[in-house]
Amino acid sequence: MISSKAYLLLAFRQRTALRPPTSSLLRPYLMSHSKGMTHPTSSTTNRYHSNMPPKLSENPKITCQCGTISLTASRAEPLSKYVCHCTECQKQSTSAFGTSAIFPSEGMWPFPKDLQQHIGMWARRADSGNTVECYFCKGCGVRILHRVIFKDGTPRPSLAVKGGCVEGFNLEGARHIYTRSALVPVPEGSEPGAPRVKP
Numbered sequence: 001m002i003s004s005k006a007y008l009l010l011a012f013r014q015r016t017a018l019r020p021p022t023s024s025l026l027r028p029y030l031m032s033h034s035k036g037m038t039h040p041t042s043s044t045t046n047r048y049h050s051n052m053p054p055k056l057s058e059n060p061k062i063t064c065q066c067g068t069i070s071l072t073a074s075r076a077e078p079l080s081k082y083v084c085h086c087t088e089c090q091k092q093s094t095s096a097f098g099t100s101a102i103f104p105s106e107g108m109w110p111f112p113k114d115l116q117q118h119i120g121m122w123a124r125r126a127d128s129g130n131t132v133e134c135y136f137c138k139g140c141g142v143r144i145l146h147r148v149i150f151k152d153g154t155p156r157p158s159l160a161v162k163g164g165c166v167e168g169f170n171l172e173g174a175r176h177i178y179t180r181s182a183l184v185p186v187p188e189g190s191e192p193g194a195p196r197v198k199p
């Protein structure tokens, strides 16, 4: 968890970073904006005016349930997010679906030396023929992340971190996949099978 003091600091930094320029050229636009009008192409400005909490500007921590495993994500925001309704994720999560946040491997792989003895690995063959390496905490058994090895032996350059392990994780913009086995209602436009664009 992030301390309230650190959060305030982040919030301050974010506000400073997002403060719109106040040159006279932009003033008419800012005035119209302050009257409640929105500009369809300016998401930064919209976010500045929204009541949403500021996004994390530091890379989130990735932790297991017992706290033995603590990693730092390779960037502040994941490349993409998934809610996976496949039967493998149902088994793995012992629940209705799995969530994942995709981060670039670089900066996170290999695991830090002092953590390697605490991390176990179980591998399975996916329908695609790729191998999914599944890494978990030996202390509490929590699945931390998946790493895909393609059929030719090369690893996918990203890691699928289980959403519940990622500090501040949310499902904003997440894509629902393998919805043909979904146990809960899914948003329209979800993908019945594998994602059309691979993470």
Ligand SMILES: [Zn+2]
Residues within 6 Å of the ligand: 064, 065, 066, 067, 068, 069, 137, 138, 139, 140, 141, 142
């Ligand atoms: Zn653990």
Ligand SMILES: [Zn+2]
Residues within 6 Å of the ligand: 084, 085, 086, 087, 088, 089, 090, 098, 178
């Ligand atoms: Zn799945």
